[in-house]
Amino acid sequence: MNQRTTNDTGLRLRAWLRTRLGRLLIQRERELVADALEDVFGFQLLQIGAWGENGRFFEAARTQRQWVITSSPEEQSDLCSKTSELAIASDSVDAVLLPHTLEFESDPHAVLREVERVLVSEGQVLVLGFSPVGTWALRHRLSEVGFPPGLARFISERRLRDWLALLGFEVSNARGYLFRLPIPPRRPLESVGPISDSRGLLPANAYVLKARKRVYALTPVRPRKRERLAIVGGLEPTTRLRA
Numbered sequence: 001m002n003q004r005t006t007n008d009t010g011l012r013l014r015a016w017l018r019t020r021l022g023r024l025l026i027q028r029e030r031e032l033v034a035d036a037l038e039d040v041f042g043f044q045l046l047q048i049g050a051w052g053e054n055g056r057f058f059e060a061a062r063t064q065r066q067w068v069i070t071s072s073p074e075e076q077s078d079l080c081s082k083t084s085e086l087a088i089a090s091d092s093v094d095a096v097l098l099p100h101t102l103e104f105e106s107d108p109h110a111v112l113r114e115v116e117r118v119l120v121s122e123g124q125v126l127v128l129g130f131s132p133v134g135t136w137a138l139r140h141r142l143s144e145v146g147f148p149p150g151l152a153r154f155i156s157e158r159r160l161r162d163w164l165a166l167l168g169f170e171v172s173n174a175r176g177y178l179f180r181l182p183i184p185p186r187r188p189l190e191s192v193g194p195i196s197d198s199r200g201l202l203p204a205n206a207y208v209l210k211a212r213k214r215v216y217a218l219t220p221v222r223p224r225k226r227e228r229l230a231i232v233g234g235l236e237p238t239t240r241l242r243a
Contacts, residue, residue: 010074012149017052020184026052029128032177032208034060036126042094048083049101050075063094084110088118098127103151116167121215128208132156136205139182157207169211176204
């Protein structure tokens with residue numbers, strides 16, 4: 001994908017996020033992120049990838065500092081860096097937020113490896129993702145530009161759990177949300193019911209997952225001195241004979 005195509009995709013996505021449906025999605029996801037950040041403390045909170053207005057997810061943050069990092073200078077951010085090679089020191093970030101970032105990046109595995117690298121021990125990662133099943137996924141497959149525009153892939157919660165486990169993360173919480181059809185609400189946003197609660201038979205079209213980086217210290221075990229075996233009749237005794 002060339003730079004012009006990337007810029008056009010970014011423009012379409014930003015325009016979609018300003019629609020009634022896009023604003024509703026951002027509004028409800030802010031509530032979910034606020035709940036998830038209640039026990040996230042420390043010095044640095046890093047959001048990788050642009051999603052909505054810059055810093056909108058930081059209103060409930062309890063860390064001392066918050067940063068938004070993106071790979072495109074066209075996006076509003078505090079730092080521009082390749083997301084698969086973050087210009088961030090190792091073991092320096094207390095929490096990382098990935099708002100649908102993995103679904104738009106060309107190499108989601110590399111992004112997760114960088115998240116593991118920059119997080120401190122016991123640091124937390126919070127991921128927002130769209131489900132590969134449901135009405136939103138169907139709308140995406142029927143769209144020429146994707147839905148939302150530019151969406152490259154779906155990553156199921158189960159697959160994400162496997163990826164995180166391989167990197168040493170332990171999932172602490174996960175929940176589904178977006179129990180609604182991918183159509184704009186007719187009523188004002190203030191009167192629209194929450195999309196984080198179940199609505200009848202509709203499946204969850206998205207999920208929020210929270211995981212913690214575990215670092216296990218290895219305790220060296222000294223080899224036990226080999227017992228000298230008694231010789232009975234010139235034969236080495238078995239365990240039973242030794243007893």
